[in-house]
Amino acid sequence: MFLKTLAQKILAIFGLRLVRTSRYVEPVAPFDVLELAVRVQLFKKKDDFYFVQIGANDGVLADTLNPLIRKYRLHGCLVEPMKDVFNELKQNYSDQTQLDLREVMIGERNGLGKIHRFKRDAPVPASYYHGLARQDADYIRRKAKAEGL
Secondary structure, three states, rough: HHHHHHHHHHHHHHOOOOOOOOOOOOOOOOOOOOHHHHHHHHHHHHHHHHEEEEOOOOOOOOOOOHHHHHHHHHOEEEEOOOOHHHHHHHHHHHOOOEEEOOOOOOOOOOOOOOEEEEEOOOOHHHHHHHOEEEHHHHHHHHHHOOOOO
């Protein structure tokens, strides 16, 4: 009984508790693993925590970091190379002054690079436009062909 109580107290520090569940559990994560990892790091060394997100896009759609950034006012750097998307990123995080926003591309070599993507009004699923940008033009062409474009 003592060990169970001790384990519960230790887990409570991280906002967790140990509970008995049925033998078969739905394959849905009972908690956000990324948030747990962030909370552990913040607990250990809050002042030293700093993250970098490469390909931050607009910082909203399909972005698992956005709620954590806002909830914990995380310090970090968001990198987005596409000018129009970077402008949306700046707008979406305008209230988060602790962030460093960089309009640069991370590539294989130094210098200028070209990014290929679908146009915003392309008749493709939203996921094809949002987050699908590559230096590899052939990859984008193959995706377009798969959509019948």
